[in-house]
Amino acid sequence: MPPTITAFETSPDRGKGHARDMRVRWALEEVGQPYDVRLVSFAAMKEPAHVALHPFGQIPTYEDGDLVLFESGAIVFHIAERHDGLLPKHADARSRAIAWMFAALSTVEPPIVELTMAMLFERDRSWYAERLPMLQDRVRTRLGELSRRLGKADWLDGAFSAGDLMMMTVLRRLNTSGLLDEYPEIAAYLSRGDARPAFRRAFEAQLAVFTAASRS
Amino acid sequence: MPPTITAFETSPDRGKGHARDMRVRWALEEVGQPYDVRLVSFAAMKEPAHVALHPFGQIPTYEDGDLVLFESGAIVFHIAERHDGLLPKHADARSRAIAWMFAALSTVEPPIVELTMAMLFERDRSWYAERLPMLQDRVRTRLGELSRRLGKADWLDGAFSAGDLMMMTVLRRLNTSGLLDEYPEIAAYLSRGDARPAFRRAFEAQLAVFTAASRS
Numbered sequence: 031m032p033p034t035i036t037a038f039e040t041s042p043d044r045g046k047g048h049a050r051d052m053r054v055r056w057a058l059e060e061v062g063q064p065y066d067v068r069l070v071s072f073a074a075m076k077e078p079a080h081v082a083l084h085p086f087g088q089i090p091t092y093e094d095g096d097l098v099l100f101e102s103g104a105i106v107f108h109i110a111e112r113h114d115g116l117l118p119k120h121a122d123a124r125s126r127a128i129a130w131m132f133a134a135l136s137t138v139e140p141p142i143v144e145l146t147m148a149m150l151f152e153r154d155r156s157w158y159a160e161r162l163p164m165l166q167d168r169v170r171t172r173l174g175e176l177s178r179r180l181g182k183a184d185w186l187d188g189a190f191s192a193g194d195l196m197m198m199t200v201l202r203r204l205n206t207s208g209l210l211d212e213y214p215e216i217a218a219y220l221s222r223g224d225a226r227p228a229f230r231r232a233f234e235a236q237l238a239v240f241t242a243a244s245r246s
Numbered sequence: 247m248p249p250t251i252t253a254f255e256t257s258p259d260r261g262k263g264h265a266r267d268m269r270v271r272w273a274l275e276e277v278g279q280p281y282d283v284r285l286v287s288f289a290a291m292k293e294p295a296h297v298a299l300h301p302f303g304q305i306p307t308y309e310d311g312d313l314v315l316f317e318s319g320a321i322v323f324h325i326a327e328r329h330d331g332l333l334p335k336h337a338d339a340r341s342r343a344i345a346w347m348f349a350a351l352s353t354v355e356p357p358i359v360e361l362t363m364a365m366l367f368e369r370d371r372s373w374y375a376e377r378l379p380m381l382q383d384r385v386r387t388r389l390g391e392l393s394r395r396l397g398k399a400d401w402l403d404g405a406f407s408a409g410d411l412m413m414m415t416v417l418r419r420l421n422t423s424g425l426l427d428e429y430p431e432i433a434a435y436l437s438r439g440d441a442r443p444a445f446r447r448a449f450e451a452q453l454a455v456f457t458a459a460s461r462s
Binding site for chain 1 (some may be wrong): 297301302303304312313314315316317318319320321323324338341342344345347348349351353355356359371372373376377388391392394395
């Protein structure tokens with residue numbers, strides 16, 4: 031039996047690949063592993079059956095036999111440890127790839143989530159006009175630092191790794207922010223990710239869920 | 247030669263153990279490994295020599311021979327993989343402990359950082375009175391979910407692990423927020439962490455840096 035992951039029954043991003051199941055789908059496609067998907071509604075995510083799998087009532091989860099995992103970073107790492115293609119063999123390079131996974135989630139994602147959430151939910155607040163540039167500048171700081179490190183390189187540390195996969199899924203959330211236009215190295219980096227066949231397959235699979243839900 | 251980590255020359259938390267080098271110090275103490283510390287000023291963190299070690303110009307970093315790592319999560323994981331005491335031997339339990347590391351950093355820490363940063367830097371803003379309860383409620387949501395999962399258990403998943411270490415260092419940032427009083431299970435959980443001899447040694451070591459800087 032292939033592992034089962036969970037994903038939004040109705041993704042708020044309308045199938046643009048910003049939901050966190052995309053990371054797990056992409057990782058599984060990179061290593062050539064099949065998987066099943068169970069869709070969950072927003073209501074079901076907060077019910078005891080799902081909270082038993084994910085204490086914070088979110089997606090994705092990952093079930094494989096007796097093992098239940100939550101957190102996209104942990105699931106991608108679990109897959110990367112068990113299959114070739116997402117982590118270098120050399121011990122130091124492997125540790126650095128893992129560092130980029132943590133950097134994506136701990137250092138780059140939080141200000142991006144704050145910005146995109148404010149753009150969605152704080153537009154009508156009195157403080158929006160004053161806070162928006164502050165939030166954009168926090169993201170610009172990280173994009174500038176990342177861009178300087180990346181330079182003209184194809185990937186963050188030599189070969190494509192789970193670190194790139196996590197970083198690119200985090201950065202793609204900025205697609206509608208306009209900020210990526212200011213960082214051509216990062217835009218080019220994201221294009222390299224989007225062009226990977228495994229990315230395309232994962233993207234089409236999550237888009238198909240949204241398309242089917244829209245038709246029904 | 248023991249590994250060298252970096253820490254703030256002058257920690258903004260005044261030695262309360264909230265800076266991220268605390269996580270690395272604690273992990274090294276748990277596994278009984280000696281380490282050297284290099285202190286860096288806020289100015290030096292943004293200079294090329296440090297940015298070569300840490301692309302986002304932060305602390306901690308970790309240098310061991312040819313290996314340079316950044317991100318506290320990645321450094322703690324690197325230590326946990328190489329020494330006994332921070333990750334279970336059983337494969338599934340190990341994956342779950344890693345999931346708690348990611349949960350601490352990706353799901354629990356971001357709203358805590360937002361709250362504590364707003365309490366420090368947004369007190370004089372027109373929106374503070376309106377935003378503060380919103381930020382507190384975001385943290386309460388996570389604390390409630392974590393408290394329900396933890397229940398009366400000593401640790402998040404059976405034995406103490408790097409997942410607990412990361413979660414507890416994240417939660418300790420709430421010490422001055424008053425919110426921990428609302429969650430007795432979490433307060434008791436944190437007390438168990440604080441009582442560990444390795445925690446005490448790490449705490450005293452980082453406090454000694456602050457005390458020495460204050461005297462000079």
